[in-house]
Amino acid sequence: MILCVNPWIDDFTAYDLWAKPLGLIEIASWLKQNGFDVAVADLLYQHYPELSQKASVKMTGRGNYLRREIPRPELLKHVSIPRKFYRYGMSKEDASALLSRYPRPRLILLTSMMTYWYSGLRATVDFLKKTYPEVPVIGGGIYTRLCRNHALRVFDDIEIAPQETYSFLRERVRESTGHAPLIPSGPFSISPDYTYYPSLPYIPLRFTRGCPYRCRYCAGPLLEPRYIESRLEKIKLEFEYGYKKGIKDFVFYDDALLFSKERLLHPFLKWIEQQGMKARFHTPNGLHVALFDEKTLALMRAAGEWEFRFGVETLIKNQRQPLDVKTDWHDLQQLAALLLKEEFNLEHVRIYLLAGLPGQPRMEVEESIKMVKGLGLRPIPNEYSPIPGTPLFNNAVKSSVYDLQEPLFQNKSIVPCSWEEQTWRDVQELKELARS
Ligand code: SF4
Known part of the structure; x- marks a missing residue:
């Protein structure tokens, strides 16, 4: 099984304006359409039955993320703005319950978004490494592309995907599973599969x-x-x-x-x-x-x-x-x-x-x-x-x-x-x- 993960966000504020990790969903859909067993664990998603808390989400689908206050990263401690700092997404306990649904993965693919959310990504990697110590993790997404050198330094315990993601992933999937998916024929050749979400409004x-x-x-x-x-x-x-x-x-x-x-x-x-x-x-x-x-x-x-x-x-x-x-x-x-x-x-x-x-x-x-x-x-x-x-x-x-x-x-x-x-x-x- 290949596990695709949307990580936690660390920030002073975050609001879900219909944000879904489309790139990650496309990769998961590509692998599934190539016959692989794939799961998506979106740590920001508010409607998994496992969640012990509920977030307020409007009928149209935008709304709050779950969150809990955490200490600011060291570098932000001296920034004098009267704002608390949060980790957005489900708790660690709920994330463990979610992952326990799936068999042990052979490979984990992790996305990223805003550059300044990388401490949430770091926490996600630490959590995944603790849960699956021997499983290779590959990080990709916006932060890793905009701040590649930073990501290579801060995430030296995982592999950071290069710009040509699909040919790179093809090789890593082959190494982990013994089978290689076909490279997508074009930028719109994958139909995103949203069945990874139990309910999507x-x-x-x-x-x-x-x-x-x-x-x-x-x-x-x-x-x-x-x-x-x-x-x-x-x-x-x-x-x-x-x-x-x-x-x-x-x-x-x-x-x-x-x-x-x-x-x-x-x-x-x-x-x-x-x-x-x-x-x-x-x-x-x-x-x-x-x-x-x-x-x-x-x-x-x-x-x-x-x-x-x-x-x-x-x-x-x-x-x-x-x-x-x-x-x-x-x-x-x-x-x-x-x-x-x-x-x-x-x-x-x-x-x-x-x-x-x-x-x-x-x-x-x-x-x-x-x-x-x-x-x-x-x-x-x-x-x-x-x-x-x-x-x-x-x-x-x-x-x-x-x-x-x-x-x-x-x-x-x-x-x-x-x-x-x-x-x-x-x-x-x-x-x-x-x-x-
Ligand atoms: S370059 Fe960016 S901000 Fe400018 S029009 Fe395009 S998407 Fe909008």
Whole structure:
């Protein structure tokens, strides 16, 4: 048996915005489709029958993780923010009960996400090593790709997967089991299998990988350098699979969903309407304001209910231009006018902004918040997280009081690039302002 594990998260705060480890699920599905016995242990999942605690999760599937307070890692102890530190996910005891369901694995595959969550990954590796001392563990995922050298150093008791994951895993699986899976024929050739979850209130959908834009703060282009589109028939099958099971919530994991709208999203929505199906759709990664239009909105509404999130980041011109070219104030005004004209409920619209950018003063975020609110829309300021390898990272390093080469200091909750004109406290007040 091959065990795939989604690790614990260590952080000041974490919220489950329909986050499932899609890469890990694809790998598990690939192995299963190649005839291997596979299990997925998602330590963040809130609905295993073994769990001794319950987390509050909304009907649509987003909600809280289970958590318990833990001491801060040594390096974060001197960071003076009045926040407790938590380990998110099930307890060790519940994790042991979950693993006891499965036979002893021959190989363990472990994913990772945010760079600054690596202490949760370390705790997961320690737990797995104690439970299965002789079983080889391979780590992959976002943190290991963005901070490879750090991961090689901190996780020298496991193997870290290289960029070419599938050919590498093929060899390791062959060594552990005596059989080698076939390499997937393309980036969308695997159908994700969600039966690893006892009950899932939603299904992730992905029409595209990568993003044609190159925003200076974003890790997307590093993780998915090419923009690639899936096939309409494949997406229809994945939607139909969930819909027939009675699932009504579908979550787009795309970074650039609207970029392919004429080829994929529009025909998909027309098909849903023709079939007489209705669903609820969510866009946690944010949509492109400039690519949203009347036709898209009409097709979307005919297919069901939508909760829109749009990535805007800042509306102040001198902040915008060096950051990205994806949208501007004019696009946002047009979006608001369209939504109002079509009487779309603005309660279901969120506008993502960035706070705490290198050298950004509080006034600029405040101004953007007011501009968004002035249009009747709800701003969500998110703290900037410096990501190694992105063009903005060097600016962040220069403007931070922390050593940003250390991933723990890349944590957005500490506002790594705070300065006298935008302190940690300012960012909390900006969030209040956005909510009020
Ligand atoms: S548009 Fe979004 S996903 Fe694409 S590079 Fe910019 S921030 Fe990243």
